[in-house]
Amino acid sequence: MIKVIDVNKNFDQFKALNDLNINVNKGSIYGLVGTNGAGKTTIIKHITGIIRPDSGQITIDGEDVFDNKNIKQKMGFIPDDLFFFSTYNLKEMSKFYKSLYPHWNEERYNHMVTQFGLSERNKLAKFSKGMQKQAAFVLTMASMPEYLILDEPIDGLDPIVRKLVWKYIVEDVAEREMTVLVSSHNLKELEGICDSIGIISKGHMVMERDLDELKSDVHKIQIAYKNKPKNPYKHLNILHQESRGTVDLLIVKDKRQLVEQVILESNPVLFDILPLSLEEIFIYELGGADNEIQNIIF
Numbered sequence: 589m590i591k592v593i594d595v596n597k598n599f600d601q602f603k604a605l606n607d608l609n610i611n612v613n614k615g616s617i618y619g620l621v622g623t624n625g626a627g628k629t630t631i632i633k634h635i636t637g638i639i640r641p642d643s644g645q646i647t648i649d650g651e652d653v654f655d656n657k658n659i660k661q662k663m664g665f666i667p668d669d670l671f672f673f674s675t676y677n678l679k680e681m682s683k684f685y686k687s688l689y690p691h692w693n694e695e696r697y698n699h700m701v702t703q704f705g706l707s708e709r710n711k712l713a714k715f716s717k718g719m720q721k722q723a724a725f726v727l728t729m730a731s732m733p734e735y736l737i738l739d740e741p742i743d744g745l746d747p748i749v750r751k752l753v754w755k756y757i758v759e760d761v762a763e764r765e766m767t768v769l770v771s772s773h774n775l776k777e778l779e780g781i782c783d784s785i786g787i788i789s790k791g792h793m794v795m796e797r798d799l800d801e802l803k804s805d806v807h808k809i810q811i812a813y814k815n816k817p818k819n820p821y822k823h824l825n826i827l828h829q830e831s832r833g834t835v836d837l838l839i840v841k842d843k844r845q846l847v848e849q850v851i852l853e854s855n856p857v858l859f860d861i862l863p864l865s866l867e868e869i870f871i872y873e874l875g876g877a878d879n880e881i882q883n884i885i886f
């Protein structure tokens with residue numbers, strides 16, 4: 589489990605992280621979402637043990653992460669700005685990774701190099717940005733990390749490669765309980781992949797949620813009556829309500845069973861539960877969210 593507890597970080601007078609808390613469960617995929625400058629890279633550099641917080645604590649499996657060799661051996665990290673030795677090709681880089689990671693899997697490495705169609709002979713510095721990302725992914729996944737930390741991993745990757753990358757990640761989470769933290773500007777990109785989402789703004793956690801729980805608790809419904817009763821929705825927790833002609837559209841935060849029971853008892857002539865996107869859930873849950881949050885979500 590990754591735990592970030594009340595972490596603060598200042599760069600001179602600028603507060604980059606502000607009492608930040610993050611909880612990533614073992615064997616889960618956690619999406620960290622925020623606009624440019626929200627603090628995603630800064631907290632990732634803390635979690636990967638590269639920088640030390642001014643105050644607060646960051647632990648993985650209960651151990652403090654800063655400069656911790658034991659944790660580094662269990663961790664795969666793909667930063668936004670990749671680094672390879674300038675004269676190395678993929679083969680030489682793989683030997684370097686092999687020397688660092690005790691669970692290096694040569695068979696997987698060879699399979700992935702072929703599958704991604706990467707040259708082992710050309711210098712990595714001459715690869716395109718997307719190919720460098722692919723190379724970093726192959727090297728990281730062949731290291732068989734217990735913890736995988738990805739900073740904007742799919743920027744610059746084409747849709748087919750993206751799909752392949754997510755497939756490897758999801759399989760490793762299911763098969764060997766790998767734990768993943770992935771940052772992105774784009775909530776949509778993470779929908780359908782993450783188990784939990786944390787939204788950060790100005791270095792602070794605005795909202796951290798388990799997605800299954802969130803999706804089972806928030807519903808979009810449309811209702812119409814022939815004779816509308818007085819206050820038919822008074823027993824529901826309504827996040828948003830609007831009327832389109834005679835049809836009421838509601839966003840309700842309650843268990844589905846309760847919603848169905850309350851609405852059916854009021855004898856509507858129309859009652860539908862509609863699909864709700866992750867963006868809609870977040871925006872309605874956040875209620876009076878400011879512009880920065882709206883930018884993250886839409």
Ligand SMILES: Nc1ncnc2c1ncn2[C@@H]1O[C@H](COP(=O)(O)OP(=O)(O)OP(=O)(O)O)[C@@H](O)[C@H]1O
Nearest residue numbers: 599602604622623624625626627628629630631773
């Ligand atoms: N070493 C540094 N010195 C001074 N300021 C820094 C440093 N590192 C980060 N910052 C500032 O901290 C804030 C958070 O930066 P960070 O890179 O963590 O944001 P981010 O959420 O990753 O943004 P992006 O999505 O654009 O990559 C920014 O205002 C940035 O300018």
